[in-house]
Amino acid sequence: MVMSQSISVGDLASFLLYTAYVGGSLGGLTSFYSEVMKGIGAGSRLFELLDRPSAIPLDSGEILKDARGRIQFHNVDFAYPTRPKTAIFKDMNLIIDPGTVVAVVGQSGSGKSTVGSLLLRFYDPIRGTITINDTDIKKLNLHWWRRQIGLVSQEPVLFAGTIAENIAYGANDDTEVSLEDVQNAARKANCENFILSFPDGYDTFVGERGISLSGGQKQRIAIARALLKDPTILILDEATSALDAESEALVQDALETLMRGRTVFTIAHRMSTIRSADVIACLDQGRVAEMGTYEELMKKEEGVFKKLMEHQRVEAEWMEDEELTEHRDREPQEQEDRPFFKGYGI
Numbered sequence: 032m033v034m035s036q037s038i039s040v041g042d043l044a045s046f047l048l049y050t051a052y053v054g055g056s057l058g059g060l061t062s063f064y065s066e067v068m069k070g071i072g073a074g075s076r077l078f079e080l081l082d083r084p085s086a087i088p089l090d091s092g093e094i095l096k097d098a099r100g101r102i103q104f105h106n107v108d109f110a111y112p113t114r115p116k117t118a119i120f121k122d123m124n125l126i127i128d129p130g131t132v133v134a135v136v137g138q139s140g141s142g143k144s145t146v147g148s149l150l151l152r153f154y155d156p157i158r159g160t161i162t163i164n165d166t167d168i169k170k171l172n173l174h175w176w177r178r179q180i181g182l183v184s185q186e187p188v189l190f191a192g193t194i195a196e197n198i199a200y201g202a203n204d205d206t207e208v209s210l211e212d213v214q215n216a217a218r219k220a221n222c223e224n225f226i227l228s229f230p231d232g233y234d235t236f237v238g239e240r241g242i243s244l245s246g247g248q249k250q251r252i253a254i255a256r257a258l259l260k261d262p263t264i265l266i267l268d269e270a271t272s273a274l275d276a277e278s279e280a281l282v283q284d285a286l287e288t289l290m291r292g293r294t295v296f297t298i299a300h301r302m303s304t305i306r307s308a309d310v311i312a313c314l315d316q317g318r319v320a321e322m323g324t325y326e327e328l329m330k331k332e333e334g335v336f337k338k339l340m341e342h343q344r345v346e347a348e349w350m351e352d353e354e355l356t357e358h359r360d361r362e363p364q365e366q367e368d369r370p371f372f373k374g375y376g377i
């Protein structure tokens with residue numbers, strides 16, 4: 032057509048260009064359609080979840096004057112709903128006195144974290160009760176109950192947001208938290224130095240797509256969160272992963288600030304925590320096999336706790352041999368504070 036001069040060279044060029052544009056756009060439309068369908072599918076699953084009524088009512092029930100008081104597990108039987116035949120606890124009894132630090136130890140899988148989940152009422156016991164000041168926690172308003180408990184887990188989750196938002200998230204009403212409150216909590220949790228070393232300080236974006244923080248830094252943010260919440264009861268799930276000595280000391284120091292004056296239930300992995308706890312509860316075969324101070328339990332020649340510690344020591348020494356290099360030169364105190372062999376969870 033150009034040769035017969037029915038269209039110009041310019042028309043041909045525009046025609047070719049537009050063909051490419053239109054073709055590309057039509058191609059894009061099909062993938063857009065499949066993206067929309069994927070979104071609808073995922074969205075419907077999300078809405079199903081949001082609409083699902085909670086098996087445990089959240090907003091009804093008693094509110095106590097305060098959550099200070101003796102926490103008691105009475106003859107608790109428990110198995111996870113997905114594995115009803117595998118009993119985790121059978122006739123388990125445990126007493127946590129107000130203002131004390133109770134360290135729970137036991138082999139991996141003995142149910143240490145499950146005790147925390149039951150306390151937080153993520154699950155209810157199959158039989159038996161958990162009480163605070165003789166009131167069954169099932170009778171309590173769940174929102175209120177969970178507000179009384181602070182949780183510092185092994186691997187704290189940071190949400191996509193700024194550091195300040197991530198700390199403020201710990202408060203019961205984060206709209207009432209000022210930047211000053213956040214800064215105070217961060218300071219007490221030994222976070223401030225590393226936060227201020229970022230160019231954006233408290234406004235540094237973390238979590239998904241943000242900068243990634245080290246294990247020790249994440250733990251300190253979780254501690255700052257808990258400090259802001261100011262809970263009466265604290266559940267600590269000590270990290271099993273080794274931090275470097277400096278980070279370890281900062282985390283430990285922040286934890287000590289956090290624990291002051293609270294009832295603490297700690298899933299202990301470090302020798303120093305186990306030794307300094309007011310009471311150690313040793314889980315074995317679905318129940319608390321032994322309870323007492325470190326010295327008391329170590330005196331029991333055939334005791335479960337003593338055996339666990341000895342087993343642990345052998346494993347730790349074996350690890351030392353394997354690691355020939357760096358740990359050889361450490362001071363004894365540092366070696367003692369290293370988390371024990373991961374699989375054993377004490």
Ligand SMILES: Nc1ncnc2c1ncn2[C@@H]1O[C@H](COP(=O)(O)OP(=O)(O)OP(=O)(O)O)[C@@H](O)[C@H]1O
Nearest residue numbers: 111113114119138139140141142143144145375376
């Ligand atoms: N949500 C769950 N559903 C089913 N089984 C579970 C669930 N969570 C834990 N379990 C099982 O319950 C048992 C106790 O788990 P738990 O995490 O309380 O042990 P643990 O003593 O804290 O272990 P570790 O020291 O390794 O963290 C394990 O056998 C585990 O596999």
